[in-house]
Amino acid sequence: MTTEAVHLRLRVTDPARWQALALSWRRWAALAGRLAAEFGPRVVAVGAGWRGAASAAAARRLDDLRRRLTLFRLHCWLADQVASEFAAALSRARALLGHDRAAALALADRADHEAADRLGQLTMALRTPPQPPPGSGRPDCTTSPAEVHRWWSGLATEERNWLLATEAAWLAGLDGLPAADRDIANRLRLDDLRAELDRAIAGATGRDRDRLRAVRDGLAALSDRLADETGPRAYLLRLDIGEEGQAVVALGDPDRATNVLTHVPGMTADLASFGGELARAERVAGRAAELSPQASTSAVLWLGYDAPDFVDEAASARRAEAAGPVLRHFQEGLRAAHEGPPARQVVLGHSYGSLVVGQAAAAGGFAADGVVFVGSPGVGSDSARELRMPTGEVWSTTSRSDVIQYAAVAPGGFVRDLAVAAAVPVTGPWLAFGRPEHDLWFGPNPSDPEFGARVFASAPGSGHAGYWDRGTPSLDTMAAITLGTAR
Structure with missing residues (x-):
């Protein structure tokens, strides 16, 4: 086919058709899940009212049917992933047509070959029944993400499918597992976790029942997003219903992306x-795609810790100190599982989340090419040098209207402010409380030039949560940082 013919085909190709195909596979997986859920009670019923060899045979048959439905769901999700990523690549290629036709055609050609190869592998897997892997060599809690990835890559396809179908709960939390497989493992856990929550709610009272109901509502909203047919394909990388609930969700496959942004939220996130x-997080990735369509960007919401809910909890670094090593391990997993040349990995912390990122980075060897602090109360370090990041890759912004720089003042700084306010007639209160503070609760303000970070602009009226508003300078800069093009 000539270059001109390829160009014409790309111009008339509708990515929405591939998105619709992905959605259809997603719906088949959901239908199979509802059918599989009916087999559990039926197996129990058979055992309760029927004894003997025939009863045992019937129960085994029902259990086998349930396992087959689980494998069917697994393959549906794999097809969904391929079609979704191909649709996203086609959209980026079409966006390039008016600017760089050669780059657009090259992108579409790569995406076409990759999708064809993955679908071919899926077809072959359908012909091979799953089988259990060797019992030895399994990773444990001390295994590094790189070692986890090597172990998983060394398994045959039928062995990986057997583990996904039978031990999803164990696989779901393994950093270093490919995002596509980890997504399947966590999706398979959803129904079980929902049932677990319903049982817990039935036996709970008072505030505990209110908490569980809020977690169940969050789980329902998460399920809706996983089934969404409009936004980027979501990959569920972690799920925990303890406390107020935790989730790690990637938009777009981070293992195949050119750039990966990990967004760490702050206080009250659940x-x-x-x-x-x-x-x-999606707005940053979307703006990055607009600025550079040739580069694929995955955005990850990392709600992998118990964020503080109240001011007294947020006044302590304890939760950030506990979360730092977990975030480090997750980032190592992203690096280990990535396919092709290493992605540019950027980690952004908002509010208390910036302290989590600061704790993770200060330990050294953090698997990130850049860190960004947004509306920070301090990051637990006295200077950007202590974060051990590449030169020029510590970034920070704080809006003039962000209350964090006035509410999270260090005790000593607050005392000095009171003294200035009392000592200087008329203008004292403004001098004391009308300007951003240098010393915040968890250390120097990273948006103070003396800290050593690269400070970038945000809209004066952004407050504490408006940094991601469309059309703001902070959104553009965060996207450029993610791409590695910020100046």
Whole structure:
């Protein structure tokens, strides 16, 4: 086919058709899940009212049918992933047509070959029944993400499928597992977790029942986003219904992306409110795609810690100190599982989340090419040098109207402000409280030039949550940082 013919085909190709195909596979997986859920009670019923060899044979048959439905769901999701990523690549290629036709055609050609190869592998897998892998060599809690990835890559396809179908709960939390497989493992857990929550709610009272209901509502909203047919394909990388709930969700496959942004939210973030945080991460990825269509960008919401809910909890670094190593491990997993040349990995912390990122980076060897602090109360370090990041890759912004720089003042700084306010007639209060503070609760303000970060502009009226508003300078800069093009 000539270059001109390829160009014409790309111009008339509608990515929405591939998105519709992906959605159809997603719906088949959901239908199979509802059918599989009916087999559990039926197996129990058979055993309760029927004894003997025939009863045992019937129960085995029902259990086998349930396992087959689980495998069917697994393959549906794999097809969904391929079609979704191909549709996204076609959209980026079409966006390039008016600017760089050669780059657009090259992108579409790569995407076509990759999708064909993945679908071919899926077809071959359908012909091979799953089988259990060797019992030895399995990773444990001390295994590094790189070692996890090597172990998984060394398994045959039929062995990986057997583990996904039978041990999803164990695989779901393994950093270093490919995002596509981890997504399947966590999706398979959803029904079980929903049932677990319903049982817990039935036996709970008072505030505990209210908490569980909020987690269940968050789980329902998460399920809706996983089934969404409009936004980028979501990959569920972690799910926990303890406390207020935790979730790690990637938009677009981070293992195949050119750039990966990990967004770490702050105070009050939980499963019930994950949608707003995910939307912020998505806006950065969307703006990055507009600025550079040739580069694929995955945005990850990392709600992988118990964020503080109240001021007294947020006044302590304890939760950030506990979350730092978990975030480090997750980032190592992203690096280990990535396919092709290493992605540019940027980690952004908002509010208390910036302290989490600061704790992760200060330990050294953080698997990130850049860190961004937004509306920070301090990051636990005295200077950008202590974060051990590449030169020029510590970034920070704080809006003039962000209350964090006035509410999270260090105790000593607050005392000095009171003294200035009392000592200087008329203008004392403005001098004391009308300007951003240098010393915040968790250390120097990273948006103070003396800290050593690269400070970028945000809209004066952004407040504490408006940094991601469309058309703001902060959104453009965060997208450029993610791409590695910020100046």
